[in-house]
Every structure is written in structure tokens, then in C-alpha cells.
Amino acid sequence: MTITLQSITKTNFEAILELKVAEAQQSFVASNAYSLAQASFNVEHLPSAIFRDDQPVGFVMLYDETQLETVPEKPDVAIERLMVDERFQGQGIGREALKLVIEEVRARNKFSELFLCINPENDGGEKLYREVGFVPTGELVGDEILMSYKF
Numbered sequence: 001m002t003i004t005l006q007s008i009t010k011t012n013f014e015a016i017l018e019l020k021v022a023e024a025q026q027s028f029v030a031s032n033a034y035s036l037a038q039a040s041f042n043v044e045h046l047p048s049a050i051f052r053d054d055q056p057v058g059f060v061m062l063y064d065e066t067q068l069e070t071v072p073e074k075p076d077v078a079i080e081r082l083m084v085d086e087r088f089q090g091q092g093i094g095r096e097a098l099k100l101v102i103e104e105v106r107a108r109n110k111f112s113e114l115f116l117c118i119n120p121e122n123d124g125g126e127k128l129y130r131e132v133g134f135v136p137t138g139e140l141v142g143d144e145i146l147m148s149y150k151f
Contacts, residue, residue: 126145
């Protein structure tokens with residue numbers, strides 16, 4: 001099993017739109033259709049498809065302030081969205097995708113940490129994020145817990 005992050009293209013767009021989380025998880029992450037619409041209007045939102053071998057199985061979107069026209073003095077980067085289709089959960093795909101995102105951000109050599117927010121009811125997601133090295137910052141963003149991975 002090889003996990004990769006790939007661009008969303010005309011040929012895989014429909015398949016990405018069809019990916020869904022389990023019904024009990026739907027309040028934890030926006031739909032891929034909403035995320036792609038958001039990315040089409042905001043240059044700082046960088047979407048990618050998660051593939052297992054040649055099959056799309058998930059979606060991830062970064063928020064990267066270095067993409068803005070006016071870059072802040074200390075730009076932030078965050079995992080804005082991460083989802084694995086319900087049919088492929090529990091197979092280590094999310095963990096491998098997170099590691100790829102971390103390495104991609106680290107390779108840019110522009111950031112000291114990577115952020116994400118998580119719904120406090122998303123126990124499975126929080127467990128996964130902690131296992132790969134994210135820690136709660138003690139801050140809330142709205143009603144979500146802010147977590148950080150330090151490089």
C-alpha cells in the first residue's frame with residue numbers, strides 16, 4: 001500500500017467529491033465540495049487528494065499564509081481539512097497522509113510549527129493527531145481545540 005498526496009484534476013475531481021466520512025463524523029469536517037469551492041476563491045487554501053496506490057481515498061487542505069499577496073512577517077500554516085472516506089478508515093491511511101503533510105510543510109523550511117483545529121468530540125481524530133506529534137496549545141478557535149506540531 002502506497003499513500004500519496006496528489007493534485008486534484010479534471011480526471012479525479014468527481015471521485016474526490018464522492019468521498020464521505022461516516023454519518024457520525026459529518027459535523028467534524030466540511031464536505032469536499034465545500035472545501036474545493038472555498039479553495040477556488042482563496043489562494044491560501046491548498047487542496048490535495050489522498051491516494052492509496054491509484055485510488056482516491058481522502059482529502060486534505062492546507063491553509064498557507066505564504067500564498068497570500070501580502071505575506072505576514074511570521075506566516076502560519078495549518079491543516080484546514082483532513083478526511084478519509086468511511087470505506088477506508090482504520091487502515092492507517094490518515095496517519096500516513098498526516099506524515100506526508102508534515103514532511104511537505106517541513107520541506108518548505110518557512111514554518112516553525114503546523115497547526116490544526118479539532119472538534120472536542122472527535123476522540124478518534126485527537127488520538128491520531130497526538131500519536132503523530134500534535135499537542136494541544138491550550139487555546140480554542142471558536143469551539144475547537146487548537147493543536148500544534150513543532151518542527
